Amino acid sequence: MKLIVPAILASLAFALPATAQEGDPDKGKKEFKRCRACHAIASDTEDFVKGGKTGPNLYGVIGRAAGSVEGFKYSTGLVEMGANGLVWDEANLLEYIANPGKFIGSKSKMTPQKVKKGPDLAAYLASFSEGSSSDSDAAAEETSD
Ligand code: HEC
Known part of the structure; x- marks a missing residue:
């Protein structure tokens, strides 16, 4: 009897959320100060x-296709990624802002941003998205300073 199928193991691994960190939108609001100069x-x-x-x-950036605000002149790399199906979520947005050029694999118009509380910032941005999954998983709340 072959009970242990690799596929089952693989699907178990995928069942564990990779981004377990839940952000606090209120704290994220402060982090957004460093974005406000440009956004x-x-x-x-x-x-x-x-x-x-x-x-x-x-506004509504989480859940929206990358490079899709009408009338904004994005770098072509970002527009292409959006056209190829890139939709912002909390994880890829944080990866992007840490190093936009690396993320899109070509020159970006946005300079890398250092944020202290990335998940909080992402949660704050998500609060401006319709139907955003503000699933109140309050158990994950932490005060880290
Ligand atoms: C110095 C100006 C500047 C700052 C500061 C800045 N950005 Fe940007 N951001 C840009 C520009 C310009 C673009 C367009 C990039 C491109 O076309 O490659 C952009 C694009 C983005 C995008 C992609 C949006 C889309 O519609 O696809 C996100 C998300 C983003 N910024 C988030 C942030 C966050 C969060 C912060 C604060 C931590 C921040 N930015 C700070 C200039 C800035």
Whole structure:
């Protein structure tokens, strides 16, 4: 009897979430100060954060295709990644901002950003996305300073 099938082991491994860290949007709001010089957060009807226009509006960025804000002149690398199916989630967004050029594999218009509380920042941005999965997994809450 061959009970242990590698595929089962593989699927078990995938069942464990790779990004178990839950961010705190309130803390993330402070982190966003360092993004504001270049990015606003504004819906059609409301300005949530007044910010610079060097970067695209980040309203609803989580769950949105990369490089897809109409009228914004992105680097071609980012637009291509979006066209090829890249959709921002909390994990890939953090990877991107840490080193945009490396992430898109060519020159980016955005310089690398150092953030202290990445998951919090990502959770904050996610709070501006419709149907965002703000699954209240409060158990993961931590005060780390
Ligand atoms: C110095 C200006 C500047 C700062 C500061 C900055 N960005 Fe950007 N950001 C840009 C530019 C310019 C782009 C467009 C990049 C491109 O076209 O390659 C961009 C693109 C992005 C994108 C991709 C958006 C999309 O529509 O695909 C995300 C996400 C993003 N920035 C998040 C952040 C976050 C979070 C911070 C703060 C930690 C931040 N940025 C700080 C200039 C900036």
